[in-house]
Amino acid sequence: MEKRWVSMYVENQIGVLAKITGLFSGKNYNLDSISVGETEDKTVSRITMGLTCDNLTYEQILKQLNRSVEVIKVLDFTNMPIHKKELMFIKVNLDSETEKNEIFRLAQTFKFDVIDYNGKTAVIQAINNDKENEQLIQLFENYFKNEIEVVRSGSIAIEKI
Amino acid sequence: MKINGAELLVKALKKEGVDIVFGYPGGQAIDIFEALYDEKSIEVILPRHEQALVHAADGYARSTGKVGVCIATSGPGATNLVTGIATANADSVPLVCITGQVPLGIMGNDAFQEVDIVGITRNICKYAVTVRRREDLGRIIKEAFYIARTGRPGPVLIDFPKDIQIAIGNDIYPNEVSIRGYKPNRDVHIGQVKKAIAELNKAKRPIFLLGGGVNIANANEEVQKLIELTGVPVVTTMMGKGAIPSNHKLYLGNLGIHGSYAANHAISESDLLFSIGTRFNDRITGKIEEFAPKAKIIHVDIDPASISKNIKVDIPIVADAKIAIEKITEYAKKLDIEPWVKTVMEWKKEYPITLAHYSGLTPDKIIQYINENYKKPIVTTDVGQNQLWTTQFIELQGNKQLLTSGGLGTMGYGFPAAIGAQIGNPKSRVFAISGDGGVQMNIQELATAVSLELPITLIIFNNEYLGNVRQWQEMLFKKRYSSTHLKYRRSIKEENANIPYTPDFVKLAESYFAYGKRITKEEEIPEAFKFADEHKNAPTVLEFIIDSKINVSPMVPIGNALNDMIMQC
Known part of the structure; x- marks a missing residue:
């Protein structure tokens, strides 16, 4: 079982996302993250998918995606030089002065910004690769005693020049 | 000329050479039937249930090689098609299914006889689409027929809302089709053919395995020529039966959980399995880890996703079966495998499939x-x-x-x-x-x-x-x-x-x-x-x-290897 990254060009039409995700659920494939957005061509969307599977299943997934009429092109990003980033928000209630000071100090050391703050609650924004964001979540869980609220966009990726 | 959507559909059917459609009318399909009423060149067959309607269209398509056309109404008319669409999808049968739909404006509002048939059939057909603009209608129908009959054939569903059926627009039906996400490959890669031939020529116990793909590609004469040239014994799947005449001397019968002794044992003992147009369904493989354990496997299929899905293949050849077989035959030669042929023929003679252990009307x-x-x-x-x-x-x-x-x-x-x-x-x-x-x-x-x-x-x-x-x-x-x-x-x-x-x-x-x-x-x-x-x-x-005690023999119990059979059930 290995982590893989797939980038796809698909028709920008109603139901295409359902077709792709339906393929994964119907064929019992595991999907870690998926993010979709329009491209420079309004008729085309680009999907970035993260998945974890063995080699045989991965070969099947690529073939199944390729044979879908709605899928224009499939790129295997797993071992390609790419830029890959994920946007993450974390909201956390800060109970003590120590916690309030901590969050601004952490922001100077780790890669995130405090984008909203009212003296009791803070929202941070982090644009990292998915592993770094995982580590940030760990960090917040260790530093703050209140439960944190996490929203992640799923990664998007583009080939390096 | 300006015509409505239903009339454009009828024009499209004529241009596609359709002379038979299988249809069952209803509230949201009535305009289509109105347009068909005066069309003398198209006969509308009215079955008594929509499930039977698709199966009839499927039988028509399989037996003629043409695309079967189904027309049903929205809601229950459409859902009754589902089993038939899934049936055609599993066996690669080209169908174009047109379902009436409630008008676009009320879609999603749980209108009378409304159902999201595109959503329901998405995973059981080759392509499903809702017509959302009158100006797209001609292109969508053209694409549907093209997708249904090319590559690995299959059913395509067009959901056709009532307001598009009656909307007046142009009468243009395109001659060409270009779908950027759908470019099936038919031609064969010569390098792969040469690799396959090298293995075939080395083999001492080779066997051909023919699936439904050979029949769909009309490659019957070609495959018979290849078999006779090489002298290699042949087995078929259930769907591949008829790929070569059943009385051919090199034919060992069907393989699989109710296959013949000779076919199953030949697969299990072979050192080279040359398979064409099959997808190694669990009903033919038996215990998958012990399927053809001694064999190198060559697999010809038009659908890349059918290759190495169930069985790891050594030499894949993605191509139309007929084109591939013709090319393989060019390079093939008579093989020196007499002892192997003798062995499998003895199996065939010794262990025929029979119900002779029952008497009376069998x-x-x-x-x-x-x-x-x-x-x-x-x-x-x-x-x-x-x-x-x-x-x-x-x-x-x-x-x-x-x-x-x-x-x-x-x-x-x-x-x-x-x-x-x-x-x-x-x-x-x-x-x-x-x-x-x-x-x-x-x-x-x-x-x-x-x-x-x-x-x-x-x-x-x-x-x-x-x-x-x-x-x-x-x-x-x-x-x-x-x-x-x-x-x-x-x-x-x-x-x-x-x-x-x-x-x-x-x-x-x-x-x-x-x-x-x-x-x-x-x-x-x-x-x-x-x-x-x-x-x-x-x-x-x-x-x-028929006596209820008459069982199907032989049988490979689920979980057994192919050659581990009960001969008399």
Whole structure:
């Protein structure tokens, strides 16, 4: 079982996302993250998918995606030089002065910004690769005693020049 | 010229060469039927249930090689198509299914007879699309026919909202199609062919495995030439039966969990498995880890996703079967494999598939009568023991003769498929072979066959049981016949009580103004078929009373390797 990254060009039409995700659920494939957005061509969307599977299943997934009429092109990003980033928000209630000071100090050391703050609650924004964001979540869980609220966009990726 | 959407559909059907459509009207399809009403070049067939409608279109498509066209209304009309679409999808049958839909403006509001049929069928068809703009209609229909019949064929669904059907627009139907996400490859990669040939020439125990893809690609003559040139023995899947004539001297029969001893053992012992147009379904592989354990595997298929899906393949060749076989034949030569051929032929002679351990009226004798008395008939089957016996014993000369739901295993398929086959092949003798269970799933189609004056012979093997499940219960579930006895009466507990079977199939046939005959003895077989032959303008039901204890043999119990078979069940 290995982590893989797939980038796809698909028709920008109603139901295409359902077709792709339906393929994964119907064929019992595991999907870690998926993010979709329009491209420079309004008729085309680009999907970035993260998945974890063995080699045989991965070969099947690529073939199944390729044979879908709605899928224009499939790129295997797993071992390609790419830029890959994920946007993450974390909201956390800060109970003590120590916690309030901590969050601004952490922001100077780790890669995130405090984008909203009212003296009791803070929202941070982090644009990292998915592993770094995982580590940030760990960090917040260790530093703050209140439960944190996490929203992640799923990664998007583009080939390096 | 300005015409409405329904009229453009009719124009498109004509341009695609469609002369038969299978249709069932309804509120949201009424404009389509209105447009079809004056079109003399297209005959609309009205089955009595939408499920039978798709199976009929499927039988028409399989037996003619043309695209089958279905038209149904929205909601329940559309959902009744679902089983038939999934059946066609599993067996790579080209269909274009058009469903009426509520107007775009109220879609999603749970309108009367509204259902999200595109959402429902997304995973069971090749492509499904809703027409959302009148100006896209021509292109969408053109693409649907193209997608259905090219590459690995399959069903395509067009959801056609009422307001688009009546919207006035241009009458342009495009001649060309270009779909950026769909470019099926047909041509063969010569490098792969040479690799395959190198392995074939080295092999001491090679075997050809032919699937339904050979029949779909019409590669029958080509494959026979290749087999005779190399002298390599050949087995088929259920869907591949007929790929070469059943009486060919190098043919060992079907493989699989009810395959022949020779076919299964040849696969298990082979050192080179040359497979064409199959997807290694679990019904042919047995225990997957022990499938063809000594063999290098070459696999020709038009669908890349069918390669290395179930079985890891050593040399994949993605191409149309016919084109690939022609190219392979160019490079192939006679192989020096005499001891191997001798071995497999001894197996074939020593262990034929037989029901000789049963006496009296047995299914093999009925099928044998067809083999001996009819030239190139079309035979459809239902699903269960009737299907297994038919595919074991029927002798075929070529493709498009045997129509069976091999992939999905849909009960109720056989009789409506025979209706489609007879419509597409008016001169052919068509037999539908069914069980007493499956035939009741679409028995209402007797009305269709009578109204169209089709001389189909519907053969029912009546053994009072859902026989295939009964066989499993007998062999694997301690004879606990849970929900399989069709003669059950709630108040009668003793076994072998004299209960009449329901329905009386002969009376049922007669009530539809079809002909019916019940056959209980082996000697009555010839006269029964002669009785059916007399009726040139109406269907005949022949109900053969079969002992419920007759099982399908041989059998590979689930979980066993292919060569680990029970020879007499």
